[in-house]
Amino acid sequence: MDAVVQRTLTDLAAKSLPAGAAHYTAYVGPPEQYDLMGAAQFRLLTTLGLRDFHHVLDFGCGSLRAGRLLIPYLAPEHYHGLEPNIWLVEDAVERQLGADLVTLKRPRFHSFADFRAERCGVDFDFILAQSIFSHCGADLIATTLRGFRLALAPGGLALVTLLHPGQDGAAEFHGGDWVYPQSVAHAPRTFARIVAAAGLFCRRLRWFHPRQTWYAVARDPRNLPPRSFDRHLRGAVLNVPEWQASLSRSWDRWRRLVSAGGWR
Numbered sequence: 001m002d003a004v005v006q007r008t009l010t011d012l013a014a015k016s017l018p019a020g021a022a023h024y025t026a027y028v029g030p031p032e033q034y035d036l037m038g039a040a041q042f043r044l045l046t047t048l049g050l051r052d053f054h055h056v057l058d059f060g061c062g063s064l065r066a067g068r069l070l071i072p073y074l075a076p077e078h079y080h081g082l083e084p085n086i087w088l089v090e091d092a093v094e095r096q097l098g099a100d101l102v103t104l105k106r107p108r109f110h111s112f113a114d115f116r117a118e119r120c121g122v123d124f125d126f127i128l129a130q131s132i133f134s135h136c137g138a139d140l141i142a143t144t145l146r147g148f149r150l151a152l153a154p155g156g157l158a159l160v161t162l163l164h165p166g167q168d169g170a171a172e173f174h175g176g177d178w179v180y181p182q183s184v185a186h187a188p189r190t191f192a193r194i195v196a197a198a199g200l201f202c203r204r205l206r207w208f209h210p211r212q213t214w215y216a217v218a219r220d221p222r223n224l225p226p227r228s229f230d231r232h233l234r235g236a237v238l239n240v241p242e243w244q245a246s247l248s249r250s251w252d253r254w255r256r257l258v259s260a261g262g263w264r
């Protein structure tokens with residue numbers, strides 16, 4: 001089907017499109033998970049303590065899966081979304097948020113594509129990068145993390161997802177640049193090395209994801225959620241049966257990685 005026609009489909013008709021298709025609910029991932037992927041991100045941030053006075057950068061915000069929940073919650077001008085494909089933001093505003101809410105909450109949108117988060121501003125309390133590093137070579141992850149270091153407030157936290165080898169049938173990616181809509185995988189050890197080289201610290205979070213793994217990244221290791229926090233994260237899993245199954249599968253895979261020495 002022609003991309004122009006795809007873009008005009010109703011949300012219901014778009015549910016049968018493949019991920020990456022030219023509809024605002026499909027370009028960013030499986031269209032039937034548009035709602036859940038937004039809820040998962042919003043709930044992770046609020047579980048970690050997000051308040052309305054915090055400043056949030058939604059890096060690669062796409063069609064506002066998380067943004068349509070974050071924008072009403074946050075104070076005016078406290079939501080920043082970076083998205084070079086501006087049609088995604090336009091369609092989400094038209095079909096999910098509405099112009100009145102944009103007028104009221106004045107979200108800030110940026111459209112540059114050089115992966116430099118610091119150009120969006122500094123002192124962000126939270127930076128969200130859901131399903132971004134799963135499309136980046138190690139070179140771009142390094143550039144992005146250097147920008148996160150500059151853009152994060154000293155006590156801020158970045159929440160990012162990563163596809164590991166074996167998750168979703170992926171093998172370790174050795175190329176560079178941006179890959180889309182295919183996903184690429186990086187081993188925990190590779191990611192830990194890139195994080196350390198950027199002068200940052202990270203920790204895997206036991207928050208659910210149907211395909212990937214969540215990490216918290218901070219400038220100061222004392223700002224990473226303590227391990228005891230995993231108890232709360234596990235308890236907050238959405239009650240969606242197929243997600244519960246995928247969580248325990250990915251947790252088993254994670255344990256195998258750990259016992260193979262894949263993580264320190």
Ligand SMILES: C[S@@+](CC[C@H](N)C(=O)[O-])C[C@H]1O[C@@H](n2cnc3c(N)ncnc32)[C@H](O)[C@@H]1O
Pocket residue numbers: 027028029037059060061062063064065066082083084085088112113114115129130131132178
């Ligand atoms: C898999 S989608 C995830 C979108 C969003 N984070 C979410 O969870 O709904 C990846 C997004 O990255 C965006 N993107 C592409 N190039 C980018 C760049 N240079 N900088 C930031 N985002 C980019 C894509 O347009 C797409 O919206």
